[in-house]
Amino acid sequence: MQDSFSRPAPPILGVSNRVSLIFMVTLAVALLLLGRAETYVFDQARQVVTDLAAPVLELGSRPVAAGRRLVERTDEFAYVFDENERLRQENAELLTWKEKALKLQARLARYEALLNVQLDPSINYVTGRVIGDTGGPFVETFIVNLGHEHGVESGQAVVDSEGLIGRIVSSGERASRILLLTDLNSRVPVTIEPTRQRAVLSGDNTVWPKLEFLPAGSGVVPGDHVVTSGHGGLMPPGLPVGTVIQTENGDLRVQTFSNRNRLDMVRVLQYRFPMDVPEQNPPSKLTAPVPGEEGEEGRPSAAGQNGAFGGPAVRGSLAGAGGAGQ
Amino acid sequence: MKPKETIGPTPAARAGKLALLTLPFLVGLFCVFLTFVPIGSIVGIEVAPAFALMAVYYWAAHQPETFPPYAVFAVGLLQDLLSAGPIGLWAFTYVVIYGVVQTQRLVFAGRVPLVLWTGFALTALLAGAIAWGVASLYYARVLPPGPVLLQLIVTVALFPIFATLFARVERILAPSI
Numbered sequence: 001m002q003d004s005f006s007r008p009a010p011p012i013l014g015v016s017n018r019v020s021l022i023f024m025v026t027l028a029v030a031l032l033l034l035g036r037a038e039t040y041v042f043d044q045a046r047q048v049v050t051d052l053a054a055p056v057l058e059l060g061s062r063p064v065a066a067g068r069r070l071v072e073r074t075d076e077f078a079y080v081f082d083e084n085e086r087l088r089q090e091n092a093e094l095l096t097w098k099e100k101a102l103k104l105q106a107r108l109a110r111y112e113a114l115l116n117v118q119l120d121p122s123i124n125y126v127t128g129r130v131i132g133d134t135g136g137p138f139v140e141t142f143i144v145n146l147g148h149e150h151g152v153e154s155g156q157a158v159v160d161s162e163g164l165i166g167r168i169v170s171s172g173e174r175a176s177r178i179l180l181l182t183d184l185n186s187r188v189p190v191t192i193e194p195t196r197q198r199a200v201l202s203g204d205n206t207v208w209p210k211l212e213f214l215p216a217g218s219g220v221v222p223g224d225h226v227v228t229s230g231h232g233g234l235m236p237p238g239l240p241v242g243t244v245i246q247t248e249n250g251d252l253r254v255q256t257f258s259n260r261n262r263l264d265m266v267r268v269l270q271y272r273f274p275m276d277v278p279e280q281n282p283p284s285k286l287t288a289p290v291p292g293e294e295g296e297e298g299r300p301s302a303a304g305q306n307g308a309f310g311g312p313a314v315r316g317s318l319a320g321a322g323g324a325g326q
Numbered sequence: 327m328k329p330k331e332t333i334g335p336t337p338a339a340r341a342g343k344l345a346l347l348t349l350p351f352l353v354g355l356f357c358v359f360l361t362f363v364p365i366g367s368i369v370g371i372e373v374a375p376a377f378a379l380m381a382v383y384y385w386a387a388h389q390p391e392t393f394p395p396y397a398v399f400a401v402g403l404l405q406d407l408l409s410a411g412p413i414g415l416w417a418f419t420y421v422v423i424y425g426v427v428q429t430q431r432l433v434f435a436g437r438v439p440l441v442l443w444t445g446f447a448l449t450a451l452l453a454g455a456i457a458w459g460v461a462s463l464y465y466a467r468v469l470p471p472g473p474v475l476l477q478l479i480v481t482v483a484l485f486p487i488f489a490t491l492f493a494r495v496e497r498i499l500a501p502s503i
Contacts, residue, residue, distance in 0.1 A: 017395065017428075024399040024421045031403075031414030036464060042413050049407040053359070060363040067368045133364040133374050135409040136416070137473035138461040143362070143408075169410070177410060184465060206470050261366065 051172035163257030233273030
């Protein structure tokens with residue numbers, strides 16, 4: 001009869017509860033301090049957990065991807081006529097550009113052959129899907145469903161259809177983590193077109209990463225294009241990154257082409273710094289065009305003489321070398 | 327004295343009860359995974375609401391005995407491991423929040439939704455401040471508070487929906503406590 005109505009109310013904080021609470025707080029603080037000092041073990045643990053969680057995250061991200069497609073489809077449907085008109089105009093403009101580009105490409109191939117330019121090896125890539133969001137306000141990383149089994153390694157650049165997103169910072173068997181350009185820890189060497197100024201694109205957890213180490217009076221103005229410089233050898237040069245903007249207090253920052261809110265399919269570039277490119281000696285002499293021979297509209301025929309160094313052949317052999325090394 | 331009952335629950339019933347008792351913890355883990363699902367990208371916004379904070383708050387306010395401190399720690403640690411931030415950040419924040427909310431439990435005893443919601447808003451503010459402070463110390467620089475504030479606003483706005491779901495889980499649990 002006692003316990004029917006005079007059961008004591010549960011204590012607000014029982015002794016054992018309080019002890020375990022204090023113990024857990026201490027443990028968390030210890031983890032924080034340890035994690036600051038020793039990162040390797042924690043990084044490994046983190047990668048194992050991410051790998052294990054990848055199937056669950058993948059499962060969760062599917063309906064989200066479907067939902068997003070639905071929303072985008074609806075959006076597109078509303079503007080389909082305007083969009084069609086705009087695309088028609090753009091197509092007409094692009095066709096003239098295509099003509100110009102084809103002419104320039106042909107001319108460039110000849111010049112490259114003449115000057116014996118060392119071409120970049122072709123870059124392989126794998127395509128994957130973003131399955132994990134940042135999960136917190138202090139980090140800017142995504143999880144992608146690609147890992148060692150797809151040839152993804154730390155340091156590789158990640159792009160979407162618009163431009164550079166970031167790079168892989170850790171990779172497991174099935175999943176890897178992308179460090180976005182906007183993250184506090186992201187530093188990417190870039191070149192600013194058209195002045196060819198070099199700078200470091202440095203994230204600070206805001207939407208627009210900063211341009212650092214830009215000399216005073218560099219002539220960089222808002223609207224300039226930012227591309228990767230390839231310095232350091234991690235990323236291929238010339239990947240589009242974004243546009244220079246100026247903040248209210250005069251800082252130069254970058255609006256990235258890629259939109260982190262719309263990330264879905266991404267490409268991981270398997271680029272290797274071209275260190276083992278076979279040596280290419282310049283042609284011993286550049287011969288004057290011989291009328292009648294080659295018949296290339298009277299242009300110098302060095303390309304013809306050094307047939308092995310002609311555009312497509314070089315591309316082919318270098319691509320082969322790059323591919324074999326991977 | 328009443329004679330002691332000789333017939334106890336069957337092992338199966340006991341196992342079922344045990345499974346039910348871990349339900350709040352499983353809900354907490356589910357909330358952590360939900361944080362990492364890129365839901366924001368559907369509508370094109372960059373926030374991951376702190377779902378796990380809602381779970382920690384709700385159970386600390388209502389039934390801390392079903393969500394003990396080590397479970398809170400485990401939920402926080404999973405979030406730390408899945409995110410790339412400092413390990414221990416969310417474990418620390420959640421355990422501290424859990425302790426603070428427990429001391430104020432009598433306030434929530436009446437289960438007035440508005441009180442619960444206001445309490446959550448204050449708790450979220452405290453959690454955001456703690457996490458922001460710890461992360462700033464960890465990285466040894468003042469982090470931009472914008473993303474945290476945005477996350478807090480969205481989290482507080484979504485809380486009533488999740489509180490309803492948690493209440494349903496609590497009702498399933500009710501007979502076994």
